[in-house]
Amino acid sequence: MNNVIAADIGGTQFRVGLFDEDGRQLLVSEGVTVRSGGREWMLEQIFELSNSLKAKSDYPVRACGISFGGPVDFINQKATSLASPGWSGFPLSAWVNEKLGLPCLMDNDANAGALGEFRFGAGRGTSSLVYVTLSTGVGGGLIIDGKIFRGKDNLAGEIGHLPVSDSGVVCACGAHGCLETVCSGSAIARTGQEWALRRPDAVARMVELSGGSVEKITAKAIVQAAAEGDLPAAGIIRESGRWLAKALISVIRILNPDKIVLGGGVAQAGKLLLDPVQEALEELRSPAIHSTTEVVFAELGINSPLYGAVALALEAR
Amino acid sequence: MNNVIAADIGGTQFRVGLFDEDGRQLLVSEGVTVRSGGREWMLEQIFELSNSLKAKSDYPVRACGISFGGPVDFINQKATSLASPGWSGFPLSAWVNEKLGLPCLMDNDANAGALGEFRFGAGRGTSSLVYVTLSTGVGGGLIIDGKIFRGKDNLAGEIGHLPVSDSGVVCACGAHGCLETVCSGSAIARTGQEWALRRPDAVARMVELSGGSVEKITAKAIVQAAAEGDLPAAGIIRESGRWLAKALISVIRILNPDKIVLGGGVAQAGKLLLDPVQEALEELRSPAIHSTTEVVFAELGINSPLYGAVALALEAR
Numbered sequence: 253m254n255n256v257i258a259a260d261i262g263g264t265q266f267r268v269g270l271f272d273e274d275g276r277q278l279l280v281s282e283g284v285t286v287r288s289g290g291r292e293w294m295l296e297q298i299f300e301l302s303n304s305l306k307a308k309s310d311y312p313v314r315a316c317g318i319s320f321g322g323p324v325d326f327i328n329q330k331a332t333s334l335a336s337p338g339w340s341g342f343p344l345s346a347w348v349n350e351k352l353g354l355p356c357l358m359d360n361d362a363n364a365g366a367l368g369e370f371r372f373g374a375g376r377g378t379s380s381l382v383y384v385t386l387s388t389g390v391g392g393g394l395i396i397d398g399k400i401f402r403g404k405d406n407l408a409g410e411i412g413h414l415p416v417s418d419s420g421v422v423c424a425c426g427a428h429g430c431l432e433t434v435c436s437g438s439a440i441a442r443t444g445q446e447w448a449l450r451r452p453d454a455v456a457r458m459v460e461l462s463g464g465s466v467e468k469i470t471a472k473a474i475v476q477a478a479a480e481g482d483l484p485a486a487g488i489i490r491e492s493g494r495w496l497a498k499a500l501i502s503v504i505r506i507l508n509p510d511k512i513v514l515g516g517g518v519a520q521a522g523k524l525l526l527d528p529v530q531e532a533l534e535e536l537r538s539p540a541i542h543s544t545t546e547v548v549f550a551e552l553g554i555n556s557p558l559y560g561a562v563a564l565a566l567e568a569r
Numbered sequence: 570m571n572n573v574i575a576a577d578i579g580g581t582q583f584r585v586g587l588f589d590e591d592g593r594q595l596l597v598s599e600g601v602t603v604r605s606g607g608r609e610w611m612l613e614q615i616f617e618l619s620n621s622l623k624a625k626s627d628y629p630v631r632a633c634g635i636s637f638g639g640p641v642d643f644i645n646q647k648a649t650s651l652a653s654p655g656w657s658g659f660p661l662s663a664w665v666n667e668k669l670g671l672p673c674l675m676d677n678d679a680n681a682g683a684l685g686e687f688r689f690g691a692g693r694g695t696s697s698l699v700y701v702t703l704s705t706g707v708g709g710g711l712i713i714d715g716k717i718f719r720g721k722d723n724l725a726g727e728i729g730h731l732p733v734s735d736s737g738v739v740c741a742c743g744a745h746g747c748l749e750t751v752c753s754g755s756a757i758a759r760t761g762q763e764w765a766l767r768r769p770d771a772v773a774r775m776v777e778l779s780g781g782s783v784e785k786i787t788a789k790a791i792v793q794a795a796a797e798g799d800l801p802a803a804g805i806i807r808e809s810g811r812w813l814a815k816a817l818i819s820v821i822r823i824l825n826p827d828k829i830v831l832g833g834g835v836a837q838a839g840k841l842l843l844d845p846v847q848e849a850l851e852e853l854r855s856p857a858i859h860s861t862t863e864v865v866f867a868e869l870g871i872n873s874p875l876y877g878a879v880a881l882a883l884e885a886r
Binding site: 380392394396397399401402403404405406407408409410411413414415418423424425426427428430498501502503504505506507508509510536537538539540541542543544545 | 697709711713714716718719720721722723724725726727728730731732735740741742743744745747815818819820821822823824825826827853854855856857858859860861862
């Protein structure tokens with residue numbers, strides 16, 4: 253019997269945990285990412301938490317897996333994030349190997365999420381799945397024939413940048429009409445803020461849940477207001493769900509995977525999101541094409557990438 | 570040294586050929602499909618042509634591969650075409666095995682086309698490709714990690730039914746706005762016929778090449794007129810190419826394959842089609858997502874599925 257260490261390094265939060273070889277969680281520590289601390293600060297957290305977990309483990313710790321919240325050059329096991337300067341080109345797995353004496357594998361959080369759900373969550377028993385993470389942005393990871401499929405340029409699964417709208421909204425990526433511009437935490441928050449300008453009466457509860465400021469309406473507050481029965485908030489989530497369905501139809505037509513697994517913070521809206529997705533899929537479906545691809549929520553909730561890191565650790569040599 | 574027999578059974582034409590193990594074509598017979606003859610007539614052609622090729626072969630013929638122009642249940646090696654009644658549920662490979670004494674594998678023409686290009690055409694040296702056949706309808710086949718990927722319901726690669734248009738045109742599949750409604754032989758012919766009603770002067774050359782009748786304007790005539798420099802015809806091809814690009818962006822975002830290979834009759838338009846595709850891909854591309862997926866034409870032209878049948882024969886046991 254051996255244990256493994258799994259880390260989920262995100263832009264806002266991070267988690268480091270001890271798991272057994274069957275993916276059972278033994279201990280998990282989490283913290284808020286101090287962005288100003290940059291790479292060095294984060295490496296220190298990983299180093300200390302990992303050593304502490306190693307010391308507490310009843311069995312030898314034999315490997316480490318990492319879900320990284322940014323682009324990863326998997327072949328060379330390097331972070332390639334340009335958004336946070338310190339990480340660009342950093343060989344994180346080699347660093348773990350050297351500092352912690354553990355073999356290590358890392359991947360980006362979308363692929364890790366797909367792997368986590370495939371091995372330990374909603375994707376158990378499937379051979380292909382598409383994991384869609386609905387967070388501040390929208391990402392995706394593909395499992396095909398039981399393995400992560402990365403594509404030619406490590407860009408497979410860019411669900412967030414599927415063109416779904418003919419309107420001119422410019423995406424963070426520079427293209428127009430991407431799913432991310434109409435169905436993501438940012439898009440939901442922006443829609444709430446736009447509502448506030450036109451219909452201040454309608455956003456009262458959303459504003460209240462966001463701490464009182466119209467400019468600070470968050471996606472989280474909108475999801476919460478919708479869950480309480482606030483109709484305008486539910487309408488915003490509904491609209492996002494319908495756009496998501498449009499993207500999922502393309503996923504189904506191209507890949508017809510066993511399952512599409514929805515994860516990330518926005519997926520916490522649950523039925524309020526899934527009902528309009530299913531409704532729009534039904535409207536868009538073809539009577540002659542009987543796809544049985546299921547659309548389900550991540551079973552591991554926001555921990556899909558962390559469990560993916562466990563799966564990566566189990567593959568690390 | 571052994572040879573194999575490959576057959577491409579289509580709704581309008583069929584081909585049966587003798588190939589060596591390296592995929593070199595030795596002899597090919599082709600004919601026009603007599604639809605009224607149904608399944609029995611076609612089986613007779615396959616039987617006689619195959620026997621004749623076996624007799625002419627200098628080396629033992631060890632297997633047969635078939636590209637079938639309709640849906641195929643690959644696991645059970647049965648045609649499942651509902652369009653031509655006699656074929657539905659027919660175990661064609663078992664029939665070949667029994668009648669010709671050869672192990673046989675068959676697949677639908679889109680998958681066979683993908684396999685043909687992968688093994689012997691534009692896809693040599695790649696590990697993933699998407700083959701798009703632009704014919705009367707639009708189909709597609711996926712190669713992922715060197716293998717055909719079929720999806721949960723044998724529906725992976727339904728590129729023709731990617732929703733690309735918000736307009737209400739109803740597709741043969743019953744859904745709305747499918748690629749097939751705006752970029753296919755039928756769509757191109759229909760657009761020519763629509764032009765004829767509004768602007769009879771503009772379609773003069775297309776009508777001439779179609780045998781003089783406005784109602785009979787064909788996609789082939791439009792492609793030919795465009796190739797001669799007829800501007801309205803080139804405009805119709807251009808418009809189809811731009812719609813195609815919209816679908817290909819989704820393919821690139823989801824799969825980021827090594828190559829997208831365009832085959833089928835409409836691809837014979839060559840540069841007239843590919844230029845607007847590349848132009849629209851450039852307009853739609855994201856400055857932040859550097860995909861290097863190439864869009865190229867099938868190297869085997871209309872014979873991609875026949876060469877796929879060769880690849881199937883080489884796998885038949």
